Each structure stands twice: as structure tokens, then as C-alpha cells.
Amino acid sequence: AEQFFPVLVFRTGAYAPNGTPWANGYVDYLKLVNARGGMNGVKITFEECETGYATDRSVECYERLKGKGGGATLVQPLSTGATFALTEKAPGDKIPLVTAGYGRSESADGGVFKWNFPLLGTYWVAADVLLQHIAKKEGGWDKLKGKKIALVYHDSPYGKEPIPLLQERSKLHGFELQLLPVTAPGVEQKATWLQVRQSKPDYTLLWGWGVMNSTALKEAQATGYPREKMYGVWWAGAEPDVKDVGDGAKGYSAVTIQHGAEPNAKVVQDILKEVHAKGQGTGPKDEVGQVLYMRGLLSAMLGVEGVKRAQERFGKGKHMDGDQVRWGLENLALDQKKLDALGLAGVMRPVSTSCVDHMGSSWARVHSWDGKQWNFTSDWYQADDSIIKPMVKATAERYATEKKLTRRTPEDCQS
């Protein structure tokens, strides 16, 4: 049997520098699985489709690939816009959407969003962890009172996602939140950073993507804003974001979605040995194990594990259909033992999902750029469920009423 994975990527255009390593990691992992005999003997087939990060091209790719190879196993839209559009289509097609580290935050609620899997963390997790880190630095939540935190964000749904959480926290702890939108694509940010210079926020959160990130760092340098006070989301914390800023980005930190750059992880070594050494590697060798590469790799891993989990229930060595894969994804139980076996020791923490919790983990760390590479500079944090959960629930409920959906019943969860 074979299992087909569509791979929506962007290897050209404005976002290519960020999209390419992700795609390389994703594909390399699939190749690794195949090199080891597949998923319990089920070979993975896959096909890349170039979206150019455009929603309509993404929809076209989705439609083109969803029926191939006996039906798509799952889809990773790899863009917030496409996620929104596909969220409406996936239920009809019965295809799980895996959006590891992006997508809509409220889709963590599996009771409403049956087919969405924002595994490992949503933007609310990212924002919460960043604030926790800052609070810890300052010496406690109470020290945030009267402080000023600026959010420099990509002016789009993606950039606006963290705002509700930040507002919630700012009400709670009494810090001032300054919102500074940057018009896409973000090549011109002088006004933004002059504003930062003027209002002198104690911390600045960076919610950018693509060229916006490096530009922000360069403008921060040009206006003398200390990079040590800048914290990025995980889409603003990879090599392409800082590479050409070099020393100028020294001291800048970003939250990571569990992993960072992991050149020494076992799984990376395995890929180098079993895929690249055989001349089957997808990208340049020296980029294997970089941050975005790892993100792609882990996304693929989660999908594969979802299928394997489903096989445990529905029959090993068989082809899994969308419904079954969905069940697998919402019953993931990646404990430490499994992670070690996968070569992911030290890369991530255990993940376990459920019918209601489609996120599976809300742990994250912070890493910083030292001018040459990313290094972890914090311990693990867990996002505060007591804040996030009600927000997720409320937003998801609203979505459900708007769409006239009913919450899934416990029986439905069994299917």
C-alpha cells in the first residue's frame, strides 16, 4: 500500500528564502521514512506543488493533489491565508489540515474544528511564552506593571493573531501595549522604528514574515534600538531572518516552537547518512538541521506519526483514509520513548492530542542569535492554559454559531 502526501511549498518568489528550507526538511523526512521501509511497510508517495505563498495558487494545488494517490493523507497549507480558505474545504473532502505553528489559534479546539491540527502550538502560545520570558527576566509578572511593550506586526490576519492574547495579558498585568502595524511585505519600516525610538518601549515583539524580519532588525540597528530587547515569533527566528544582518542581529531572541536549530540531533544525522549521503537529499547539505528545516521535518514527522497511530487502530500496513488519519492525529501519543526512537531526543517534548485538544503541546523555548547561530537561552515554558483555553473556546464557539455547527459529541470523537 501507499500513502500520498501532497506537499504545498513555495520555493520561488518573495518568501522563497523561508519556504525552501521548510520544504527541504519536510521532503527529506518523508524520504527518510521511505528509506527505512515506510510506515509499517506503507510507502510514502509525495508530490510538491508550488504555491508562491498565494492563496489561490494554494487552493489550486490542494484541489489538484487532494485526489491523487488514493487520496491525500493530509495537507499542510503553509500559509495563514490558505489555511483560512482550506478550513472551509477540508471538512467536505475529509482531509486533515496540519498547521504546525501557524493557522488560526482557535482551531486548537477540536470540538469545533474537526479537521484542523495546529500541532505543537498556536500564535497565542507563542505570545504567551514570550511574555512569560519577559516577565521572568524582569523578575515576575508584577514587575511588568507600567512597562511598555510594542508589537511590530505584519498587517494581515497572521500578524493580528497574537493581539487578543497580548491585550488580555496587558489588562491582567498592567503593561502598556503599543501596536505598530507594518504594511506587507514590510520593506519600508522607517516610520515604525522612529516611533519605537520615540516611545522607547521596554520590549518589542516582532511578528513578521519574510523580508519584514530582516528589515526590522536592520532598522532597529539603524535607529539604535537594542536587539536584546527584541523578541520574535517563531516565524521570525530562523537563519534567513538574520543571516544577512549578521552581527547587527546579535542579541535578538525569538520563541521557538519546541525545536531550534538542531544540527546535532540524531534524526538530522540519520538524514545526512541515509538520504543525503545517497545523493537523495533535497537541499544543500549544510542547511540540514537549520531552524526552518527542522520545522518542516517535524511537520512531516507529526503527519507520519499520525498515520502510524491510525494504523495501530485500523490495521498496520494498510492505506489510511482521511477519517482514519484524522483519528490518528487526534490521538497522538508521542512520549519520550517514542521521541528517542525517532531520534528527536532533546529536540522536542512529548506531544499528546485528544479529540478536543488538537494542539497537543504548549511548550516552547527561547533562543537567541549570537551573530553566527541560534542558541537556546531559556528553559522550557508552558503557555498558561487558564488564559488561552477560555479564549480558544470563546472564539471557536463564535465560529460554530456563525457556521451553524454543533460541537462534536463524545461518540463522534470515537470515530
Add this chain to the structure above:
Amino acid sequence: MGPFLEILFGGLMTGMLYSLIALGFVLIYKASGVFNFAQGAMVLFAALAMARFAEWIPKYSGIANPIVVNVLAFAGAFVVMIGVAWSIERLVLSRLVNQEGITLLMATLGVTYFLEGLGQTLFGSDIYKIDVGMPKDPIFLLEKTFEGGLLVNKEDLYAALIAAAMVALLALFFQKTATGRALRAVADDHQAAQSIGIPLSTIWVIVWSVAGFVALVAGVIWGSKLGVQFSLSLVALKALPVVILGGLTSVPGAIIGGLVIGVGEKLSEVYVGPLLGGGIEIWFAYVLALLFLLFRPQGMFGEKIIDRV
């Protein structure tokens, strides 16, 4: 006062950079009546060539001196741009003589796609670095007068100076030489220009080469600011209101327009933006240009639109 001056100054600097790109548009429009949609792609292409040459030259020839490398890379990239200009004339423009502006605009769109594809194929689609030794850190002036000093960005300052020099040169060229006159004639009426023996192909190769040069300079400056990657081609969009505000046919217009837009958008974002939730600078530039055009439909320095029976 201090912040205001800083913003004003920052706006002027940004405006200068817009002008540099606007200049490329004006040049080609003025000389052939073509609104060159491919200007952004040319900036990207030139910058990519420069960045990769600067990477490849030390690797394959062993020359290590960064100045020599940069000069060689720049020269190489210029040669590439001349090649681009020549091919565009040969394959596109010469076959579309005497067609309407909108057709030519469309053709440059085709060129855009082609250059974007070719550029990424030849030079890659990652982020590359151009390092021509531009200083990145800020300097502070008048620290006595203002608290915290007046922030000035040296990189911007150099860039603005270069832009100003190029604009001055080109303005002279258009106004004072016979070729300049011929270029304007071509823009007015391809066929009549042909009929009196102005060799369109030569003219176009020259103009597109010059525009290629301007694109290269813009690419180097913006590239050293932003890093060289695909987004560079999007910067061209920012130059659009500049060209139109300044007047499509005016070289000095490009510069004044750039300054006005630069200052206008920065001041508006900082002082008006917060009232409206921010992010207004993009439309503000256009509304500014629009209001101005209501009073002067040909832009600040554009040639008067002829309207006569």
C-alpha cells in the same frame, strides 16, 4: 522638536531612495513612452547579479580585496544589464514599434515574468548579501540641543547623496543634449521619429542600458539595506506614487516627488497613524498624490497633457 526633525530627515532619506527607483521609470517613459513595469524586476536582477558576482569572484579567482571584488562585480552586473537591455530591444521593443502605451506596458509585464524566472534560475532564490561597506550604525548629531541627539543614518545619507548625483546628471543629459531631444521625440511619436532617421533600436538600447544602470545602483543600495532577494522587486511599487506625483516625464520631478512622498508618509504614519490604528503610510502616499493631481493633473513637473482639437 527633536523627534519631528528626525522623522522629517528619515522621510527625506527614504524619499531619496524612492526617487532612485522612480528615476528608472521616468527615464524609460520619457525616452520611449513605455511605462516600464519591469523596473522592479530589473532592480532585482541587477542586484542578484551583483551579489552573486561578489560571491563568485573571490571563490573562483582568488581575488580577496573587497574593493576590487565589488568593483569587478559591479562592472560585471552592468555588463549583464546591458545584455538585458539589448535583448529587450531586439526581442520585444523593436517588434512593437508604434503600438499603444498600454500594449507596451503589457509587454514589459511579460519581461517582468521572464526576468524574475531567469534571475532566480541563474542566481538562486535565497537571500544574498551585498556588502559595499555601508555603515549600518546610527550617528547622533546635536546631542547638546536635543535629548538623545538627532539620529541620522549614515547609510541612508550616502545613498541619498548617490541618488542626488545621478538625478542631477540625468537631468542635464535630457535637457542639454541632442540625444536627449531625440529621446523626447521618440516618446512623442515613434513613427515620426523613425521617419526622420532617429535609429530607434540604438536609442532604446542606450536608454534601457542607462535604466539598467540606475536599476543596478538602486539594487545595490536597496540590496545592502534589505538583503538581496525577491522582495526587492516589490520596492518598485513604492516608487509608483513618486513617479506620478513628480510627473511621469520629469527627472527632477522624480526626486522632488520622492522627497514629498517620503516625508509625507513618515510624518503621517507617526503623527496621524496612531489615531487611525496605524499602517496608513501606504495609502497616505497615494491620497497625497491624488489630492495634488486634482490641482495639477500632470504631476508636479510633468509635461502638460496636451488636450486640443
Add this chain to the structure above:
Amino acid sequence: MSNENILLNVNGIEVIYNHVILVLKGVSLQVKEGAVVALLGGNGAGKTTTLRAVSNLLAGERGAVTKGSIELRGERIEKLSTAEMVGRGVIQVMEGRHCFAHLSIEENLMTGAYTRKDGKAAVAATLEKVYNYFPRLKTRSKSQAAYTSGGEQQMCAIGRALMANPKMVLLDEPSMGLAPQIVEEVFEIVKDLNQREGVTFLLAEQNTNMALRYADYGYILENGRVVMDGAAAALRENEDVKEFYLGMGGGDRKSFKDVKSYKRRKRWLA
């Protein structure tokens, strides 16, 4: 006709516009060095098209010569560019003026000298000559061409071509829109340049009377074919020509008021 001094030899050309519209259906004509040849014919006969074919301005109109040949001093020229034709001394004055609207009259004239290599002084002298021919241009020299009167633009277009010091001029309806005195003037200029500087002229004209008075030879074109040709003097005496092109059916010039019926078909059998 002896072959040596044939400057321009158009041999059975067909011209098609837009790949479908056949306009010239085999036109042949010859222009001797130093001659003034008139090309006559009604509206839409193909005069302009013939001139465009010679000066290679067809491409811009999406037209093409599909048959026949055109030779200049024995050299095939269908493949040359217009600029190269100007380089060989052949210049066309386009019908409908085509001045550079944004340039001043003087700048318009100066662009005409773009191909000249003989120095500023010589160009200045020619400019002076053109101003002498058309004093009206001098008074308007600083105004933008778009804002001059129709006749002034016509003078500008003719003057601009003269600025190139051409060997051969293709004049397309030079008299259009000009006051009678100026028309006379233009034809005097033609005669003058022809006799003193040996410039050859091929002129498409509706003012048949004038054209045949100054030309040596004439071709009559109807429907894309040459229907008659001959020495100018002979044509002037031809009865048909008299009736249709000179308005002198039966010998005398008729008053325009007394012409009784319109819509008489042209009687040339193509």
C-alpha cells in the same frame, strides 16, 4: 528609360495590412535621379501605402510588403530600417503632420538634423534656410508644436525633413491645410531644391493641378493599381485626367456650384 540613373525602382509590390487587408496589388514605378514624380489618385487609392513601403514605415502600421521588390540605386531595400533609409538620404514627410507634440517648433526642426554629421554650423545654416522658406515658423519657433495651427504644423513637418539635407524626399500631401500662397511656396521650394541641389522628389498629392505643373512624370493609382502613367505634360492633356483630377471636363474649369450630380463612379478599369 536608361537604367543608370534610376534612383528608385518599385517593382510589382503587394502590401498587406494586418495579414489580411490587401491594399497594393502590384504597383510598379520608377523615379529617376533628379526627377520630380507625382503620385496621384483618389482617397484610399494606396498612395500613402506606396510611400510607406518605400521608406519602410509599414511595420509600425502592421503592414508588410509581400511581393515584389524595391530598389534604391540598384540595392534591395525592403529589409532596411527607416533610419538606414534616412542614412541613404531618403526621407519621408508623413501625411497628417506628425509633429512631436511636446517639443517646440525649433526643437522639432532640430531633431530633423539628428542624422547630420556635418557640424553645427551647417545645421544652423539649414535651419536658417528653413526659416527663410517658412517665416511663419520663425515667429512661432518657441511654441510647443501641439499648440500651433494646422498649417504651421504642416510647414514644420516639411521643414523638419529638409533639415536632414536629403537626397530624395517622399512628400505625402504636402499641400494639405496650407494657404494657397504657401502651397505655391512649397512647390517653389520643391523646384528650387530639385534644380539647385538635385534633390529627387516623389510626391503624393491631391492637388493634381499643382502637382502636374511641377512634376516631370506622374503615376495615377486607383484601387491599389497603377492605372496610368506618363510624362506630366502628357497627363495634363489627357481627357480623363482633365475630367477627374483637374475638374475641367470639356475643357473649361467648371464652377463648383454648377456641378450637378455627385456620385459618379471612377471609370478606371482596374
Add this chain to the structure above:
Amino acid sequence: MFYRENGQFKTSYRADSQIFPIRQDQIAIALLLLIAFVLVPLFASEYLFRAILIPFLILSLAALGLNVLVGYCGQISLGTGAFMAVGAYAAYNFHVRIEGMPLIASLLLGGLCATVVGVLFGIPSLRIKGLYLAVATLAAQFFCDWAFLRIKWFTHDSPSGNVSVSGLQIMAYSIESPVQKYLFCLSFVALFALLTKNLVRSAIGREWMAMRDMDVAAAVIGIRPVYAKLSAFAVSSFIVGVAGGLWGFVHLSSWEPAAFSIDRSFQLLFMVIIGGLGSVMGSFFGAAFIIILPIVLAQIPHWFGLPIQTETASHLEFMIFGALIVFFLIVEPHGIARLWSTAKEKLRLWPFPH
């Protein structure tokens, strides 16, 4: 031989001014409609519907609207995306805020809102011309992009600025399956195409074209520039607005302002230019060229099993697409529609040229 109008004599002006005066054309168009309405729904795959036909139809409609403005009235617009957005968001608001609002009414009302905005941004056209006018429409584009992100009311207080609709119905008849959606769009498109064709070959259409070709002369013969230009803006933005509604409601179901970004505006403008300015048919050709061609190009390597990397393939796709645009323009600067009619003219003469 086959394509002749010999022997088809028109005995009345009415017969002569039909949309397709030649019998062969009438047959062809009837066949086309038959195929579109009957055969395609029977045989096309879901992929074809969802990824190609529906977007193609909707964007053709938008292109048609834009063609009224740019092609017929000569006013260059780069704000089409904005007018689509207005149509979509307005329709959305009617849909969710007013209980029981029929779908078609929402869409048409959305179109009306777009009309208002279009006319508003069209006012500068009374003074500003040509490329300079592009700035006014760009202002509309960026302002609307910004407004739909920033003003929560438009998005029914959705925090991210993203909205979604579902459960489309016309009179208890739901429009869910690809075929239903396709037929729904097709009906809109066919109807609007017919109405537009009627407009452009009537007095108002001639007024638009007169404004486009020579506005002073048009004013001299008594055409009111204000009325002509603003009516073009109105008609155009109405159609574009409805297309925007369809794009949001039927194609995407869930969208963010980026779905109607400046890229969309450019895309549509390019469709009408390459398809043929001032030609109803051209809008369809253009949409087909710009939407379908890249998709086809992207799939060619797969069809032939060529082992090309995604990256290389899409770079090649860019280059080929660009080259094709230039190629078509060189063959016929007035767009594919003109190429088509030239081809027909040739066919008319075949096999005896001239």
C-alpha cells in the same frame, strides 16, 4: 470554405446588428453554451470545477467589468481588487447581519456598494487622465485593503480580519457541490456578459468609447463627460463587485483582505489587456490565458514525468509565461480577441486568399 457569409443577406438593420450576425457564429455560440451548461456539468472532474472553471468564471466576470472601464471607457484602473473587496465584504455583511437575506440579493447589494465606492473613486477621472488616473484607483486599492483590516465592523468583529460564509442557498436549494457552484457562477457570467454586450453596442457604449478615443471631440458632439465616465465606473464596479462577492462566497468561502490585494488588480488589468481591450470576448480569453496557462505550464513536467525540481519548474513556468505574453503581443498587439477575429477573417477568405 466553411466559414462564409456569402448568401447570408441581411434584410433589416435588426438582423445586421445582432451580436453574432453570421450563421456559423450563431451555431458555434449555441454549441458553446450547450457544452458549458450541459456537457461540462456531466463530465468534468471536481478538480476542474473547483480549481479551474469556477475561478476562471469569476475572474472572467471581474475582467469583464474591468473591461468596461479600461477597454471601453479608457480609464485605467488599478483598483479592481478594492472594488471586488467592497463587493465581497458588503455582501458578507448583508449576508450575516440581515437574517434571511437571499444569497442573490446579498451579492447584488454588494455590487451596489461597490458601485458607490467605484463612482466615488471615479470622480477624480473627470480631471485626471491616463496613467495619472492609476494613482486614484491605487489609492482606492490601498485604502480599502487597509480599511478591511483595520475597521472591525466590516469584518463583523472578527479579530483577525478574516471572514467566512457557508451554507449558501437559493430558495432552499443549496449550492454546495462543485457542479452547483459552477452552474451558479456560469449563470451569472452568461447573464452579465449578455447585458454588458448589449450596453457596449448601444448608445452608452458608444459614449464610453468616444470618451476613450477622443474626449474633446466627444464633448463637442454633446456627450457629457461626467455622465459617460461615471456611468462606466458605476457599471464596471457593479460587475466587479458582484464578481468579488462570488469570489469570496463561492470560490474561497473564507477570505482575508489579501485575497483582493493589489496583485489581483494587476492580474485583472493584465487579463483585459492580453485578452483584448474593448472586447467582451477578450475578457474571457484573457482570464483563460492568465489563470489557466500557468496552471497548465506547472503541470507539464508531471504529465511527461520529467524529473524537474519544483523550483526549476516554476522558474521555467515564469519564463515561458513571460515569453508567451510577449509573443502574443507581437503577433497581435490588440490582444487575443483581435487575433481571433483576424483568424476568422482569414478563414473567411480561405482557401482563396484575397
Add this chain to the structure above:
Amino acid sequence: MAEKKIGEVILEVKNISLAFGGVKALTDISFDVREHEIRAIIGPNGAGKSSMLNCINGVYQPQQGAISLRGRSFERMNSRLRLRTMAEMGVARTFQNLALFKGMSVLDNIMTGRNLHMKRNLLWQALRWGPAEREENEQREKVERIIDFLEIQAFRKTPVGRLSYGLQKRVDLGRALAMEPQVLLLDEPMAGMNVEEKQDMCRFILDVNDEFGCTIVLIEHDMGVVMDISDRVVVLDYGKKIGDGTPAEVRRNDDVISAYLGTSH
């Protein structure tokens, strides 16, 4: 031929002056045009003839003086309204430099001339059914008559941009005629025509004038035409009026001879 009946003054130009920057195009010009008359304006190039038409027609606004049509004057209207009112009052014109709608077919060009007579609104037109269609066909019939007359049937559906210069001038005339004007302003309608074509055109102008009682103001450089068909002639030179009267009078006027006619006529 029956003596034609020349009526009251229909158009009166009083002390018009027009300058563009430093260029005085018209200085203190006065003349009148009577109903049913063929009034010619002649003068050397750049004398201000076309500018005069532009003033009458409302394209230019003279700085001084007044123009009245049937006793109504238009100074205080804005230019858009002025042009429209002029058209509604039955003033039509042709242009010296072609001002056709290049992208439209010959038929459509001439049909635009009938737009003023078409009353159905936008919705009717979109449906093109019943009355709207009937109206369209009625107008079409009138236009076909003009096309017939101008002998451009063969080019009915050709875009005018593809026609030769002379044919385009005919279409321009056709468009003006389609307006069923009461006053027809013609700016060098016969430039670029040969004698035979000019004869046809003259006959036609005379017919329009006789049968429909159309008043005609004609600019023409062909003295033969002017002398033969016009009733009265105004002569302009450098923006000044130097002569006014019947052709015969003008021909004898010394100023006119030296400024324009020269001795050969």
C-alpha cells in the same frame, strides 16, 4: 435655380478677443452669420480661423467679447455645459486635425452623432429589447443614409484608424451630419481631396444647405471652392479681420489680396 432665402442673423460674434499666453490668436473680431447662409472664413495659416470655430463652438472661451446663437449667449456657462448646450442647439462641426474615435468602426463613429437623439436609459439599453431596439434601428437607418451618401458603405464595419486620411475626413463629416445640425461648422473639410471629390463635397454642402436649410460656416483654403459656393466671406489675418463681404467684394479687396490671395487668383 431659385434664389435661396437668406434669413435673419442666427449667429453673432461681437468683439471677440482670444490670446494664448503671448500669442494673440484673435483680436476684436465681429461678424454675423445669417440663417441658411454659407459663410466662409479664409485667411493665411495661423490667422486664427480654427480658433474662431473653437470659440463659436465653445471649446475655447474668448477672453473678451460675446458670441450669441439665436440671441442666446454662453459666456457664463462652464465649458462642459457649454459644449453640451451647443450640441443640443444644433451646432455640429468637423475638425481640422482628425478627431475621430479611432477604435470604433465607421458605423459607430457616425452613430455617436445620433446619441443626442437617443432617449432610452441605461437599463433599457442593457436589455436592448422592445423600444430600445426599435430606437436603435431607427437611428441606424438615418446613419445608413449618410454612409450611402459619403460612399463609404464598404468600410461600414472597419475601425476608422485603418482608413486612409481622406476617407477619415469623410467620416468626420458624416458624424457631424448625423447630428442633424442647424449650424454646421466645417474646418477644411476638403483638404486632402482631389478635384472630383471636392466637387462631390460641394454639391453635397449645397444640398444640405438648400434642402435642410442648414447654416454653414466653412473654413477652406481652396479659393475656387470658396468663391463658388459661399454667400459671404470673412477674411482673417494674424487674428484680425481684414475683410468681410461677398466673394466678389473680398476678391477685390487689396488687403486681402496682399495678405492671402496673392496675385495669381
